[in-house]
Amino acid sequence: GPNRKMSFGFTNKLNGIEGKTPFLIGVSGGTASGESTVCKRIMEKLGQVDMDHQECQVVSISQDSFYRDNHSNSSFSPHFLFKYILTIFIICPALFCFRIKNQITTIYPADVVLFEGILVFYFPNIRDLFHMKLFVDTDSDTRLARRVPRDIKERGRDLDYVLNQYMNFVKPAFEEFCLPTKKFADVIIPRGADNTVAIDLIVHHIWDILHLKKADTSAGQHPCIQLRRTS
Ligand code: ADP
Ligand code: MG
Numbered sequence: 001g002p003n004r005k006m007s008f009g010f011t012n013k014l015n016g017i018e019g020k021t022p023f024l025i026g027v028s029g030g031t032a033s034g035e036s037t038v039c040k041r042i043m044e045k046l047g048q049v050d051m052d053h054q055e056c057q058v059v060s061i062s063q064d065s066f067y068r069d070n071h072s073n074s075s076f077s078p079h080f081l082f083k084y085i086l087t088i089f090i091i092c093p094a095l096f097c098f099r100i101k102n103q104i105t106t107i108y109p110a111d112v113v114l115f116e117g118i119l120v121f122y123f124p125n126i127r128d129l130f131h132m133k134l135f136v137d138t139d140s141d142t143r144l145a146r147r148v149p150r151d152i153k154e155r156g157r158d159l160d161y162v163l164n165q166y167m168n169f170v171k172p173a174f175e176e177f178c179l180p181t182k183k184f185a186d187v188i189i190p191r192g193a194d195n196t197v198a199i200d201l202i203v204h205h206i207w208d209i210l211h212l213k214k215a216d217t218s219a220g221q222h223p224c225i226q227l228r229r230t231s
Pocket of ligand 2 (some may be wrong): 035036062064116
């Protein structure tokens with residue numbers, strides 16, 4: 001069954017409770033910066049694509065899944081749900097299902113979890129749980145140029161609506177809630193998915209951490225510390 005994975009675990013402390021967790025990577029950035037695309041590239045390079053979901057060692061979860069209404073990017077109301085689910089997931093990285101928008105989503109246990117979204121570094125208690133924090137830094141005009149056709153094509157919106165929503169909600173929310181969290185990132189990725197050098201470096205780092213951690217039987221040490229020692 002799915003529990004055969006998690007042959008190792010990273011220690012995390014949450015509200016005084018210590019638990020084993022997958023290697024957690026947070027990925028943030030503005031709308032249409034390419035967070036989802038960067039996660040996809042990382043998954044591909046770690047050989048996790050075209051695989052049965054139950055076999056994957058790496059999973060990618062989007063903050064978008066936790067919005068009540070997929071179309072209201074301006075609404076932050078579901079953040080309690082987001083917090084709640086992430087907390088459960090981290091304490092108990094077992095088979096994990098949640099019902100959202102009348103759909104049941106199942107996340108299988110994995111060794112590496114990528115969690116992406118504009119707010120993932122906003123709440124300090126969630127932010128502190130990540131073993132690695134990435135920020136996708138793409139110019140705002142590039143992001144707008146991507147968002148406009150996406151919203152028109154995929155969401156059936158008209159140009160006026162998309163631009164109004166962007167100027168009145170999306171842009172101010174980015175500046176207030178997302179951009180200030182850039183300083184918490186371990187790695188900033190300029191140009192997003194175009195930046196293959198950055199993505200390759202990150203993938204190698206994840207790969208090293210996972211393999212060193214597996215080889216290490218005296219668990220409990222942060223893999224990064226170990227990595228520095230051996231290099
Ligand atoms: P986010 O998850 O940050 O909102 P996505 O990864 O979904 O962003 O990308 C937003 C849109 O821009 C998508 O349509 C995607 O295909 C496109 N896109 C992302 N990165 C690039 C890139 N480097 N070059 C061209 N288009 C891109
Ligand atoms: Mg996305």
